[in-house]
Amino acid sequence: MRVLIVGAGIGGLTAALSLHEAGFEVLVAEAAARLRPLGVGINLLPHAVRELTELGLGEELADLGVPTAEMVHFDRFGGRIWGEPRGLALGYSWPQYSIHRGELQMALLEAVLARLGEKSVRTGTVFEGFEQDGTRVRARLLDRASGTVETVPADVLVGADGLHSAVRAQLYPDEPAPLWNGIRMWRGLTEGEPFLTGRTMAVAGTNTAAKVVVYPISGRAERDGRALLNWVAEVNMVRAGHSGGPSPNGEAAGGRPGGTADWNRTGRLDDVLPHFAGWTFGWLDVPALLRGTAQILEYPMVDRDPLGRWTFGRVTLLGDAAHPMYPIGSNGGSQAVLDARVLAHELASAADPAAGLLGYERERREAANAVVLACRDMPADRVLHMVSERAPQGFSCIEDVLTPEELTAINGAYQRTSFSDVEALNTRPSYTVTS
Numbered sequence: 001m002r003v004l005i006v007g008a009g010i011g012g013l014t015a016a017l018s019l020h021e022a023g024f025e026v027l028v029a030e031a032a033a034r035l036r037p038l039g040v041g042i043n044l045l046p047h048a049v050r051e052l053t054e055l056g057l058g059e060e061l062a063d064l065g066v067p068t069a070e071m072v073h074f075d076r077f078g079g080r081i082w083g084e085p086r087g088l089a090l091g092y093s094w095p096q097y098s099i100h101r102g103e104l105q106m107a108l109l110e111a112v113l114a115r116l117g118e119k120s121v122r123t124g125t126v127f128e129g130f131e132q133d134g135t136r137v138r139a140r141l142l143d144r145a146s147g148t149v150e151t152v153p154a155d156v157l158v159g160a161d162g163l164h165s166a167v168r169a170q171l172y173p174d175e176p177a178p179l180w181n182g183i184r185m186w187r188g189l190t191e192g193e194p195f196l197t198g199r200t201m202a203v204a205g206t207n208t209a210a211k212v213v214v215y216p217i218s219g220r221a222e223r224d225g226r227a228l229l230n231w232v233a234e235v236n237m238v239r240a241g242h243s244g245g246p247s248p249n250g251e252a253a254g255g256r257p258g259g260t261a262d263w264n265r266t267g268r269l270d271d272v273l274p275h276f277a278g279w280t281f282g283w284l285d286v287p288a289l290l291r292g293t294a295q296i297l298e299y300p301m302v303d304r305d306p307l308g309r310w311t312f313g314r315v316t317l318l319g320d321a322a323h324p325m326y327p328i329g330s331n332g333g334s335q336a337v338l339d340a341r342v343l344a345h346e347l348a349s350a351a352d353p354a355a356g357l358l359g360y361e362r363e364r365r366e367a368a369n370a371v372v373l374a375c376r377d378m379p380a381d382r383v384l385h386m387v388s389e390r391a392p393q394g395f396s397c398i399e400d401v402l403t404p405e406e407l408t409a410i411n412g413a414y415q416r417t418s419f420s421d422v423e424a425l426n427t428r429p430s431y432t433v434t435s
């Protein structure tokens with residue numbers, strides 16, 4: 001059986017490895033002329049690390065990434081509100097890794113080329129559309145270099161082509177552009193000194209105004225006694241007085257954006273720095289962190305409404321193409337990895353491809369849609385907002401500001417948005433299928 005995957009992102013490449021391991025022939029069509037290590041940091045939660053480890057990539061992850069030790073919330077003055085261990089320290093059998101998105105993608109690509117062959121990934125190849133009958137799918141692929149369009153037959157077509165998925169657009173031609181919640185995110189990488197445990201993910205402020213998330217992402221820098229710090233600075237443009245006006249990406253705040261959300265868009269220091277003036281804590285100087293970045297990226301916090309159906313005959317969606325979500329709680333890449341593994345498992349166990357795709361959708365759609373909605377709800381942020389309202393000038397003792405129940409609610413919020421039950425993850429059977 002031949003599977004055509006559209007998109008060589010984290011989801012598409014993990015699917016290629018998993019399907020190949022299960023004995024399928026795989027071709028990946030990728031629009032980019034050349035794959036480069038783009039993006040900044042992401043987090044792989046233990047459930048995704050388990051899957052990549054079972055694909056034989058555990059050593060690469062340990063080499064590239066930093067096993068996140070704890071996540072700690074602070075107010076905008078650096079006062080500690082709440083913290084919790086992460087990964088192995090929570091009892092999972094696999095760590096959580098903070099890792100460079102592009103380096104992870106390159107590690108996956110290298111594994112795909114080594115295991116499936118050099119011709120398994122066709123770059124510079126844009127998916128344009130498909131037709132299907134009961135037995136085959138035929139995809140139109142444009143070769144960007146020559147301008148020619150080839151019709152490629154396959155038994156199954158997987159749209160792993162991200163937020164602006166062309167496969168999804170054919171399945172849902174009337175779907176509007178991604179939805180923007182009014183928050184703009186600036187992202188960057190800065191070399192610096194390790195802070196707190198050296199493996200801490202620090203979150204300061206709230207999404208109702210401004211918030212910064214900082215964590216180290218490079219195993220290499222850590223081995224040199226340094227830290228490559230990934231930062232995401234989020235500003236609520238509605239609260240910041242930009243309500244009604246378009247963002248630089250052309251979206252109307254809180255509405256349906258007209259412009260394009262582009263992960264590679266360059267941002268300006270002058271646009272973000274003023275929102276974090278004075279955010280200098282004993283252990284971290286946020287303005288210095290932002291100023292120390294060579295290239296700042298800017299992106300609107302967008303998602304799409306959950307879909308009631310991913311699979312149409314022999315065509316299905318995976319990763320951001322199926323369930324784009326706010327980058328909150330480390331879910332985007334991790335959910336794509338889970339999709340990929342379940343897809344291969346279900347296709348290998350089913351009597352025919354269409355049944356396999358339906359099995360995959362049954363296992364994954366509701367679960368992933370629930371994460372999309374949980375990310376929108378931002379439950380932890382509600383409690384953090386309470387802190388900013390009750391103690392606008394900071395606090396010396398968090399117990400004076402929040403009751404024990406309110407503090408526990410932050411923990412519960414992460415359980416709902418991101419985490420698998422420890423025992424369930426540690427003991428459930430593997431998705432690995434070998435041919």
Ligand SMILES: Cc1cc2nc3c(=O)[nH]c(=O)nc-3n(C[C@H](O)[C@H](O)[C@H](O)COP(=O)(O)OP(=O)(O)OC[C@H]3O[C@@H](n4cnc5c(N)ncnc54)[C@H](O)[C@@H]3O)c2cc1C
Nearest residue numbers: 007009010011031039040126127161162263319320332333
């Ligand atoms: C360049 C880039 C940088 C990113 N940077 C960050 C980041 O810094 N932080 C973060 O949290 N998330 C980032 N993301 C998103 C993150 O990678 C995803 O949310 C998550 O990993 C799920 O991945 P995915 O494979 O489903 O989609 P994606 O990672 O978006 O991959 C989709 C792939 O499909 C390809 N594609 C799109 N349309 C077509 C087409 N018509 N034909 C063929 N191929 C097509 C794209 O070029 C891309 O390689 C980035 C995504 C990209 C593409």
